[in-house]
Amino acid sequence: MKEVSRKILILSVCNLLWGLIPWPAFQLFSEFSSFTVIFARFLMMAATMLGIVGIILLWLRVRNGKDANIQVRHVFRYLIQKNPEFYFRAQWIYLLIVAIFGLNLMTMLFFYCLKTIGAITTSIGVIISLILVSSIKWGMGKEEISGFKIIYLITLIIATVILGIVSQQQSSSGDFSAMGIIVVVFYGIALAFFVLSSGADRMSNSEYQILRAEPKYKLFRVFLKLSVLSLFSVVTYIPLLLIMQFLFQEPALQTEITHFFAELPKIGQIIGSWNGMALIIGCTILPYTLYYLLSTSWPKSASFDLWVGVLQLIEPIINLVLGITVLNEVFPVEWLLVIVFFMLIAIFxxxxxxxxxxxxxxxxxxxxxxxxxxxxxxxxxxKASREVRSLIGDYDIMVDLQFTTSTAMNRLISQKISQLPGLKRYEILLVTTQDIDRAVPDMEKGSTVSQRIIKSQISPSITKSKS
Amino acid sequence: MVIFMEIQLVSFIKVHKGHKGAFLNALKGIEEIVRVQSITGDYDILIEINVAESEDLVSIFESIEKIPGLMEFQSHFVLEEWQK
Incomplete structure (x- = not known):
């Protein structure tokens, strides 16, 4: 199996495990508040990840003594370094914001929706996040819009609308409220923020030096990031709940928060139960660890974000199927088939x-x-550019472009490239096949500078001159 | 103190007719070549080389020059890289 196929398979497993969350969660909801379940989840995740970070540091210290390439000071250096992909703020500020608005808010809203309005309606949030991520990336110039992408977005919107309308109709006999849909929309926004921001922290040059000396730094960094993220989630959890209690007077929400404070001493019961272990280990620690490990080793030729977008559709499909088969939620089967059909078209x-x-x-x-x-x-x-490089040699700039049609390429060359101010000449090369791709992924690569000259055979090449 | 600095090169390669397949296979054996693309135009192959020190380039270039079928070889240093 090709490396990229294997990694796509592992990413699918992550989404499958996330999709299974409602199963153990619903068993726990019969006894506990949804907020207690999440708190137990993050608490155990933080403890496990911090434990792993501590073990790695200790092991390296025992193995290499004072010369260990990764030491406690590197943890602090990692936290205080500037993150150029997050407005040059310190890394700890970036992680704190992702923990509050991404991980915490997204999970709180997800579990709250799951408990109050069910797995089927909650799946609308995932679809909303997919639409948002795709639209924001397009707006930011990171994705080029094509016919297939328009179909993808349209099918997602249709699936969302059908889900919303049918859920609304079913709710006339149940306890579903319009507030539920608003919370689902907020859940979708929080999830989109998490997807867009969670990978925005490429390695700094000093980290790259550590990686050269200690290849395990890549693994260490994944666990360090996850431990800090989950620790920040735990620390900010109660203040965030108090703010929500103050801001939103929804009775169901107030009850859930009140139960959370009453159930705090019983957290051990959740952690010790089979359902708790399935949720914490199987549906949290395992998929998050795999997800971040994949994000650091993803092949450069295949965009990680885009594959996350494709495979994220597995989650709502599983939510829908679980909702009807295991959790006994009421939803017309014919409409379920229509939605699954649209989702499959979206994946395709x-x-x-x-x-x-x-x-x-x-x-x-x-x-x-x-x-x-x-x-x-x-x-x-x-929009079509994926990489821009500054060169020393026959040419000054090299641009890696990706088009969906030759018309789009012709338009760009004639209307944009040939009109660039100061352009002397340009050359277009078509890539027919990608034979090897062992390049370090984006987030690990810092800008590099070298001014040494290498002797190489320079030969003239046929180029087009700007007329 | 040793300062590690990644050096990145992009090189264009032209090979004699009938040698491209074998040439591509031979390139796979050079670990420092992180990306190989077949291209159309004046050259046949575009490779990306990442090394820690410029001295490493000598052996890599020697290895490439030894591969049967090499016609032309043109390299550019990468000063800066912006990725999306």
Whole structure:
């Protein structure tokens, strides 16, 4: 099995495990508040991850003594370093914000919805997050819109609308309220924020030096990040609940929060139960660890974010099936089949748009001096560009582009590239096959600078001059 | 204190007719070559090399030059890289 296929399979397993959350969670909901269950989940996750970080540090210390390449001071250095992908804030601020608005809020809303309105309606939130992630990425110029992507978005919107309407109709006989849909929408927004922000912390140059000396730093960093994230989630959990209690007067929410404070001494019972262990180990620690390990070793040729988007659709499908088969929720089977059908179309179109119908092009630019940075910025802003490199050699800038049609490429070249100010000449190379991809993924790669000259055979190449 | 600095190169390779398949296979054996793409145009293959020190490049270039079928080889240093 190809490396990328194996990793896609593992990512599917992560989504499958997340999709199974309602199963053990519902058993626990009969006895505990949804907020108590989440708190127990994060508490155990923080304890486990911190334990793993401590064991790695201790093991390296015993093995290498004072010369260990990863030491406690590296933990503090990691926390205080600036994160260029998060407005140059310190890493701990980034992790705190992700913990509060991503992990905590998203999980609180998810579990609250799960308990009050059921697994089926809650799955709307996942679909909303997928629509948001795709739209935001497109708006930010990180994704190019194509026919397949439009179909993907339309099918997701149709599935969301059907789910919402049918859930609303079913609720006339139940205790479903319009407030539930609002909470689901907020859950979708929090999940989208988590998906977009959780990977925005590529390695710094100093970390890259540690990685050179100690290849296990990659693994260590994953556990360190997860431990800090879950620790921040635990620390900010109670203040966040108190704020929610103050802001929202929804009776069901107030009851859940009141029960949480009353049940705090019973947290051990959740952790010690089979359902608690299934939820904490099987549906939390295992998938989160695998997810972050994958994010650090994902092949450069396949976008991690995009595959997360494709496979995330597994979660609502499992939620729907679980809701009807195991949790005995009422939902017309014919509509369930229609929704699953639309979801499968969404998976297919997303897959096709990301893996096929792609035209990979390398664009080489020779430009006038003083225009370098300006042109690099221009190239970076092009939606189809994936990488922009500054070069020393025959050419000054190399741009890695991806198109869905040759028309889109022609349009870009004639309307944008050839009009670039200071352009002397350019060359277009079509990539026919990707034969090897062992490149370090995005988040580990820092900008590198070298000014040494290497002797290499320089040969003239046929280029197009700007007319 | 040893300072580690990654050096990144992109190289364009032109090979003699009928040698491309074997050439690509031979490139797979060089660990420092992190990416290989077949391209159309003046050159046949585009490779990306990542090394810790410039001295490492000597042996890599020697290995590439020894592969049968090499016609032309042109390299560019990467100064900066912006990824999306």
């Amino acid at each position: 179109t997303k897959y096709v748009s990301e893996t096929h119908a792609q035209l990979n092009v390398i664009l080489l630019l020779k430009i006038e001096p003083q225009r370098h940075l300006e042109i690099m910025k221009e190239c970076y802003r092009i």
